[in-house]
Amino acid sequence: MDKAKLYDLIGIGAGPFNLSLAALLDEQPEIDAMFFEQKEKFEWHPGMLIEGTKLQVPFLADLVTMADPRSKYTFLNYINENERMYQFYFLQRLDIPRREYNDYCQWVAGQLASCKFGHRVTNLRHVKDNEAYFEVEVVNLATNETHAFRTKNLVLGTGSVPSVPASLQGLPEDDVFHTADFLNHQDRCKRAKSVTVVGSGQSAAEAFRELLKDQKQYGYRLDWITRSPGFDSMEESKLSLEHFSPDYVNYFYQLPQEKKDEIFPTQGLYYKGISNHTVTDIYNLLYEHSVGGEPLDVGLQVLSEVEKIEQKPNGEGYELTCRQTETDETFTHVSEVVITATGYKPLVPEFIESLASIIEWDEKGRYKVEADYRLETTEEANEIYVHSGISHTHGVGSTNLGLAIHRNKVIINHMLDRDVYKLPAKNVFQNFSAR
Ligand SMILES: Cc1cc2nc3c(=O)[nH]c(=O)nc-3n(C[C@H](O)[C@H](O)[C@H](O)COP(=O)(O)OP(=O)(O)OC[C@H]3O[C@@H](n4cnc5c(N)ncnc54)[C@H](O)[C@@H]3O)c2cc1C
Numbered sequence: 001m002d003k004a005k006l007y008d009l010i011g012i013g014a015g016p017f018n019l020s021l022a023a024l025l026d027e028q029p030e031i032d033a034m035f036f037e038q039k040e041k042f043e044w045h046p047g048m049l050i051e052g053t054k055l056q057v058p059f060l061a062d063l064v065t066m067a068d069p070r071s072k073y074t075f076l077n078y079i080n081e082n083e084r085m086y087q088f089y090f091l092q093r094l095d096i097p098r099r100e101y102n103d104y105c106q107w108v109a110g111q112l113a114s115c116k117f118g119h120r121v122t123n124l125r126h127v128k129d130n131e132a133y134f135e136v137e138v139v140n141l142a143t144n145e146t147h148a149f150r151t152k153n154l155v156l157g158t159g160s161v162p163s164v165p166a167s168l169q170g171l172p173e174d175d176v177f178h179t180a181d182f183l184n185h186q187d188r189c190k191r192a193k194s195v196t197v198v199g200s201g202q203s204a205a206e207a208f209r210e211l212l213k214d215q216k217q218y219g220y221r222l223d224w225i226t227r228s229p230g231f232d233s234m235e236e237s238k239l240s241l242e243h244f245s246p247d248y249v250n251y252f253y254q255l256p257q258e259k260k261d262e263i264f265p266t267q268g269l270y271y272k273g274i275s276n277h278t279v280t281d282i283y284n285l286l287y288e289h290s291v292g293g294e295p296l297d298v299g300l301q302v303l304s305e306v307e308k309i310e311q312k313p314n315g316e317g318y319e320l321t322c323r324q325t326e327t328d329e330t331f332t333h334v335s336e337v338v339i340t341a342t343g344y345k346p347l348v349p350e351f352i353e354s355l356a357s358i359i360e361w362d363e364k365g366r367y368k369v370e371a372d373y374r375l376e377t378t379e380e381a382n383e384i385y386v387h388s389g390i391s392h393t394h395g396v397g398s399t400n401l402g403l404a405i406h407r408n409k410v411i412i413n414h415m416l417d418r419d420v421y422k423l424p425a426k427n428v429f430q431n432f433s434a435r
Contacts, residue, residue, distance in 0.1 A: 007151040008152055010155075011034070011036065012349070013388075014036070014042065015159045017159070017387040018157030020063040020064065021408045022115050023063045024409075035157075047180045048180065050182070050183065053099075055095055058094035058402075061400075119139065121349070122139050122146070123351045123354060132381040134151050136151060152383075154383070155384075155387070158347045160344035162343075175317075175338065176309060179197075192220050193220055194317065195336070204224070205274040209278060209285065225320070230302055234269060234276070246427055248397065251432035272343075307321050366392050367389070373385050385414075
């Protein structure tokens with residue numbers, strides 16, 4: 001790391017999206033890039049690396065294959081280097097274990113000198129001397145020393161953080177916690193008399209399935225409550241999956257912003273529902289547990305919004321006040337442990353405010369993003385590319401691992417001002433715009 005030099009690109013965060021960019025840039029010596037990540041090492045949603053969970057995209061959506069299948073950072077090369085080729089061959093699966101995707105990313109991260117772990121970006125400044133550049137303030141979390149680095153361009157890859165409604169916050173975190181911390185609290189669940197999962201997305205289902213597997217052994221009461229009308233499956237038909245293509249991104253991008261704001265909330269089941277195989281596992285377990293007419297100590301409650309959680313006296317657990325959303329009736333439910341599976345929200349770092357004067361914002365206070373993932377700014381000399389918080393401009397696929405590779409192809413082509421990667425106009429069978 002050279003504090004005096006002017007980098008071409010500094011990346012903030014090294015989750016899968018920026019790690020993919022770092023891996024692809026490793027083949028592009030013309031771009032001098034550095035990526036800062038606050039975690040000590042690469043870790044992909046560690047609290048949800050439950051044994052048996054799978055990546056929800058084929059392994060082809062690794063960090064590089066969809067841009068450059070000949071790269072040394074492909075998942076298949078990781079398999080080969082780890083001498084697992086025959087085992088993987090006989091496995092015959094595209095959907096690899098989530099723990100293996102994490103291990104693969106760690107393998108890539110360990111080879112990239114451009115990725116600095118244990119370094120948190122704490123501030124940004126746009127400077128205009130003879131030359132315009134960004135000054136990036138970075139804390140080395142091991143030494144607590146702060147240094148400033150200079151770069152022509154930035155790429156924001158700060159990802160997302162757990163989102164918990166205000167009404168469910170502020171309770172002892174050993175008893176009431178988000179699914180993002182599930183594995184850290186699994187033993188707490190095993191010791192509890194009752195556990196309740198709130199929410200009905202993929203994370204909720206995975207936590208519930210894991211708890212259901214162990215329920216008989218540990219003897220806790222298990223409940224699952226959602227305000228949704230059902231424990232709905234994700235839309236996974238092949239033609240629906242084509243919404244996660246560059247073609248749909250391009251179509252969505254050119255719609256007027258009001259239209260995008262109208263469409264996006266209607267597309268939840270493309271990415272928010274539960275995978276079919278997880279629902280099937282849960283149903284099979286429920287069926288198995290009910291053999292012999294034994295009463296199930298399990299409850300599944302739909303159409304019920306948890307409006308409040310209050311701690312009961314004398315360690316008697318927590319009282320959840322719920323409202324049935326169709327009849328408007330309220331009821332209470334008591335549980336010793338409550339797991340909030342209430343989703344994630346994009347992390348737009350506060351220090352972006354220090355660039356507020358050069359960034360263009362829409363009337364809802366969101367940044368405006370060009371088709372090629374640059375923030376719209378008043379500053380032409382320096383670009384801010386962005387991965388996070390772009391669903392309002394680029395739509396439903398913005399958090400998809402496969403589309404992140406497409407995004408990185410677009411970013412690299414733009415930075416090098418040539419077609420390093422081909423970007424075919426037609427990639428899927430269906431048309432989204434009028435022919
Ligand atoms: C449990 C879970 C499972 C998922 N499974 C899939 C899946 O199977 N398929 C799929 O397509 N999508 C999946 N997703 C969605 C998405 O692909 C992932 O969330 C993915 O991790 C997004 O990558 P990212 O790089 O944007 O963000 P993140 O993985 O959130 O990484 C962002 C990184 O930025 C770092 N950071 C933030 N601020 C700073 C700072 N100031 N300085 C330095 N570092 C900073 C953070 O520490 C973090 O490591 C899943 C999401 C979740 C929550």
